[in-house]
Amino acid sequence: MSTSLIAANTIRTTEIVQVRTESPTVKTFIMVDRLCSKAKPGQFLMLWIPGVDEIPMSIMDAGNGLVSVTVKQVGDATKHLHGMEAGQTVGVRGPFGNSFTESRGRVLLVSGGTGTAPLLFLAKLLSAKTERLSFVEGAKTKDELLFVRELGGICNEKSLITTTEDGTYGLQCMVTEPLAKLLDREKFDMIYTCGPEVMIKKIFDLTEQRKLPLEASLERLMRCGIGLCGSCVIGKYRVCRDGPVFTAAQLREVKDELGISKIGFDGSRIPV
Amino acid sequence: MQTIFGTGGKKLEGNPLRVNLAGLELQNPTILASGVLGYSAESLNRVAKGGAGAVVSKSIGLEPRVGYANPTVVQAEAGLINAMGLPNPGIDVYAEEIKYSKTILRIPLIVSVFGYSADEYATVAEKAVAAGADAVELNVSCPHVQFTGAEIGQNPTVLAEVVEKVRAAVSKPIIVKLSPNVADIPVTAKAAVEAGADALTAVNTLKAMAIDPETTRPVLSNIKGGLSGPAVKPVALRCVYDIREQLPDVPIIGCGGVSDWRDAVEFFLAGASAVQVGTAIALEDTDVFQSITKGVEVYLRKKHFGSVKEIVNLAHRG
Numbered sequence: 001m002s003t004s005l006i007a008a009n010t011i012r013t014t015e016i017v018q019v020r021t022e023s024p025t026v027k028t029f030i031m032v033d034r035l036c037s038k039a040k041p042g043q044f045l046m047l048w049i050p051g052v053d054e055i056p057m058s059i060m061d062a063g064n065g066l067v068s069v070t071v072k073q074v075g076d077a078t079k080h081l082h083g084m085e086a087g088q089t090v091g092v093r094g095p096f097g098n099s100f101t102e103s104r105g106r107v108l109l110v111s112g113g114t115g116t117a118p119l120l121f122l123a124k125l126l127s128a129k130t131e132r133l134s135f136v137e138g139a140k141t142k143d144e145l146l147f148v149r150e151l152g153g154i155c156n157e158k159s160l161i162t163t164t165e166d167g168t169y170g171l172q173c174m175v176t177e178p179l180a181k182l183l184d185r186e187k188f189d190m191i192y193t194c195g196p197e198v199m200i201k202k203i204f205d206l207t208e209q210r211k212l213p214l215e216a217s218l219e220r221l222m223r224c225g226i227g228l229c230g231s232c233v234i235g236k237y238r239v240c241r242d243g244p245v246f247t248a249a250q251l252r253e254v255k256d257e258l259g260i261s262k263i264g265f266d267g268s269r270i271p272v
Numbered sequence: 273m274q275t276i277f278g279t280g281g282k283k284l285e286g287n288p289l290r291v292n293l294a295g296l297e298l299q300n301p302t303i304l305a306s307g308v309l310g311y312s313a314e315s316l317n318r319v320a321k322g323g324a325g326a327v328v329s330k331s332i333g334l335e336p337r338v339g340y341a342n343p344t345v346v347q348a349e350a351g352l353i354n355a356m357g358l359p360n361p362g363i364d365v366y367a368e369e370i371k372y373s374k375t376i377l378r379i380p381l382i383v384s385v386f387g388y389s390a391d392e393y394a395t396v397a398e399k400a401v402a403a404g405a406d407a408v409e410l411n412v413s414c415p416h417v418q419f420t421g422a423e424i425g426q427n428p429t430v431l432a433e434v435v436e437k438v439r440a441a442v443s444k445p446i447i448v449k450l451s452p453n454v455a456d457i458p459v460t461a462k463a464a465v466e467a468g469a470d471a472l473t474a475v476n477t478l479k480a481m482a483i484d485p486e487t488t489r490p491v492l493s494n495i496k497g498g499l500s501g502p503a504v505k506p507v508a509l510r511c512v513y514d515i516r517e518q519l520p521d522v523p524i525i526g527c528g529g530v531s532d533w534r535d536a537v538e539f540f541l542a543g544a545s546a547v548q549v550g551t552a553i554a555l556e557d558t559d560v561f562q563s564i565t566k567g568v569e570v571y572l573r574k575k576h577f578g579s580v581k582e583i584v585n586l587a588h589r590g
Contacts, residue, residue, distance in 0.1 A: 006555060009347045013486035046342075050487040054342035089487055093347075224345040226554045229356060230309040230330070236318040238309075241557075265338035267311045267330060268361035 008035055009226055011048060011091045017066065018086050023143050026114060027082055028060060028070045033092050036067035040099035041122035042217055042245045045069065046225045048091030049084075053077035056222040056240070058194070059095060060117035061124075067092070070117035070146070096225050097244045100215050105189035106132045108182070110175055110203055112195025113139055116146045118217055119194050120154075127154045134159040136182065138175035138199070142168035176202045183210055190215065197272045201259025204251050214248040220262055231263060288572055288579040289565060291325075291545050294445040294470035294523050296380045296407055298325035298546060301568070301580050302536070302561045305527055305550030306331055306384035306409060306449070307356065309558075313373035320379050323562030325546065327377070329366070331384040331411040332400065333420075334392050336362040341493040346482045351501025351529065352551055353480045355416040355494035358386060363396045367403035374404040382447065386411040386420050390430075390437040398441040407444050410434065410469075413451035413476030415498040422451040422476070428463035439468030447525065449473040450511070452504070457511045458518035471523040473548060474511045478504050501551040505529030509542050516543030516585060531556070533567020540568075540580060541587040 018030040036045050039062040047069060048054040055077050057069040073082045084090070100122050107130050111119045116137055127133055135155050139145040141164050148169075151160050161178045162170030171178060176199070183191075183206060193203050194217040207214040220232035220239040227241030235254035237243060242250075251258055264270040289300040303326045309315040310330035319327055339359030346353050360366065366383075373381050383405035387393035397408045412431055414421030424430050431448075438446055448464040450457060452475040461472055477498025482491040490496075508528025515524055526539030527548035536547045552560045568580065577583055 005347065005350065009554075011343070011346060011484070011491060013484055048343060048491075050484070050489050052341075053493075091484065091487075091491075223339075223342055223356065224354075224554075226345070227557070228308050228352075228551070228554050229345070229354075230311045230315050231359075233309070233312055233315050236314045238315075263311055265359060266336040266361050267359050268336060268365050 006226060008095060009093055011093050013089050013091045016084060016086050016088050016090060019084070022070060022146055025144070026070060026072045026146060028068055029081070029084075030066055030068045031090065031092060032065055033067050034065060036092055036095050037062050037065045039067060039095035041118055041125055042099035043095040043097050044244060045092050045094030045096065046222075047081070048093075049077055049081050050089065050091065052080045054091070056225060058118040058217070059121060061121050070114055072114045093225060096240055098242070100192055100217070100245050101190070102126065102129060103190035104130055106130065106134075106187060108134045108136070108188045108191045110136045110179055110191065110193040110195075111138070112175060112199045113144060114146065115193070115195030115217070119192060120147045120150055122192060123151065123154050132159070134182070136161045136163070136175050136179050138163040138195075140165045145169055174202075175199065176206060179203065180206055183207070183212065188212060193217070197259050204248070204258065207248060208252075214251070215245050216251060217244045218246060219244070221265065233263060234258070289569060291580055293525070293546055294407070294447070296326065296445055298380065300325040300565045301540070301546035302564050303382070303525060303546055303548045304328055305548035306411065307354075308550040308553055310384070311369070313369055313376055316373055316381070317376050319558050319561070320377055322558030322560065323565055324379060325561075326380040326382055328382040328384050328409050328548065329370075330360050331358050331386045331414065332360045332363050332366045332396060333358065333386050334363060334396055336360065336365070343491050343493060346491045346497075348480065348482060348499060348503065351499050351503035352554070353482055353492065353497040353499050354477070355492045355497030357494060358414060358417050358420075363399045367399055370400060370403035370405055380406040382407045382409050384409045384411050384449070385438075386414065387434075388419050390434045393434045394437040394441040397438045397446075401442045401444045405444065407447060408438065408442060409447040409449050409473060410438060411449055411476070413449050415451065415453055415477055415479040416494050416496055422453055422479075425451045425460060426454050428460055431460055432463045432467040435464050435467035435469050445470040447471045447473055449476050449527075451476050452507055452511055452528075453479050458515050461515040461519055461522070465519055465522050469522070471525060472515065473525040473527050474515055474544075475508050475528055478507060500528070502529045502531060505535060509538055512539060512544050513542040513587065516588060530564070531560070533564050533571060536564050536568055537571055537583070540583045541585075543585050543588065545580070545584050
């Protein structure tokens with residue numbers, strides 16, 4: 001008899017060891033967890049806020065017995081979490097999902113908003129292994145532009161491009177503008193992206209026009225996190241189990257839904 | 273001996289795995305259990321490609337339901353406890369998914385139906401069949417939503433009324449999914465069959481809960497849910513056996529903790545003509561159907577049985 005037990009799926013209650021404020025709306029929570037401390041960039045965990053909710057969170061950093069997630073306050077669960085302090089208890093399951101592949105050569109990372117968190121984790125891993133690492137980061141406004149200092153330490157100055165929609169920092173435009181120029185000017189062996197799905201769709205269109213490889217981390221409503229409930233499906237894929245990182249070839253298969261529709265809490269299709 | 277793999281659903285003479293389930297032709301006796309990956313046609317088709325002989329949709333009601341807040345699934349010692357809360361878009365929206373599913377699926381589509389009254393069950397079943405469902409499975413056994421599910425299926429009188437109303441509304445096969453949370457399962461099984469059920473699924477999840485010592489709280493947002501997976505298999509097996517003792521003829525679909533060919537064979541021997549698989553997908557992925565079927569085929573050959581049909585009920589002899 002085989003068993004339905006997955007070691008990573010057992011919920012572990014653990015202490016928040018540190019809370020860092022990254023911006024007026026974003027905080028990073030660092031927790032002790034042996035399994036999640038071995039996570040790879042791209043993987044996520046299910047974070048239980050006891051008595052409130054359990055939500056999927058991209059892993060921003062892992063190692064030395066610790067795991068970090070960077071959380072934007074967007075609803076009830078994240079509001080409650082933002083009110084929590086070091087020493088308080090949360091639950092974690094995971095790490096779940098696949099991870100970004102470790103490409104060599106010249107790589108380009110493109111992020112929007114809190115999508116920067118998993119790509120910072122990836123950039124740290126890749127910086128020593130790649131020939132050249134470039135990063136394009138965008139946000140609505142200066143306050144929302146995350147980890148600029150950390151990224152500056154990983155990329156050299158010329159290789160980090162920042163954009164804001166309101167022009168309060170870096171270029172005043174969307175990430176896709178400098179990205180299109182960069183893709184025409186330089187050759188890249190791999191492009192990685194994470195952020196709002198509408199942005200990912202635009203980046204996918206740019207890389208497809210130029211026949212470039214892409215890996216994108218997607219986000220969906222999740223419940224079980226282990227590939228059973230079907231809440232997070234896109235086409236034939238489950239974001240929690242087959243993703244959250246998808247290749248250009250997989251994105252082509254789901255292009256009728258990418259940046260367009262997802263499954264809502266009641267199982268019906270709703271706009272992204 | 274011929275094999276069914278890679279036949280794309282074509283009927284084969286002499287296929288030892290083929291079963292006829294109350295008029296449904298299955299090329300193999302493994303079925304996707306309700307509640308797992310059942311929202312979209314693409315998901316169901318992926319399960320079909322993983323080797324399932326038929327698929328059951330998520331439970332669909334008359335109106336949309338968003339279900340419960342997370343945590344909706346928690347792992348227990350040898351299985352999972354879930355309380356999703358029957359999230360579903362309602363039959364009018366889901367009818368479009370049924371229609372689309374029928375254009376791509378090459379195996380029978382069974383639509384799981386729930387309601388808050390006998391009339392609601394009948395209306396949803398009728399709409400599901402009108403959209404193309406090959407059969408309906410009545411969820412009269414969900415253990416975690418009030419005024420439906422097990423609250424209906426645990427009462428033989430109410431259960432019979434629901435089945436009768438659905439019987440009057442649809443001509444396709446009616447499968448009744450029974451609750452194990454009863455004192456004597458043959459009583460509810462008999463009520464369902466006498467009211468017109470063509471087949472039974474035994475069983476739904478066992479009512480259960482998980483409590484976290486650190487926070488001193490129940491883990492599931494709904495507090496209680498239903499236990500599935502290996503933990504419930506011996507209970508489900510006994511339920512199938514008990515029903516068969518009392519009802520010699522009704523087709524039974526075994527459900528509860530089926531993870532490999534051996535589990536499936538045990539259910540056949542107890543009296544099931546087919547098995548449903550759900551929780552095992554969490555570990556083995558959607559190819560689990562193919563590995564179960566392959567294993568059953570090898571078992572039949574080794575033991576010199578000609579077909580699955582030959583071993584159904586075998587544990588009851590003598």
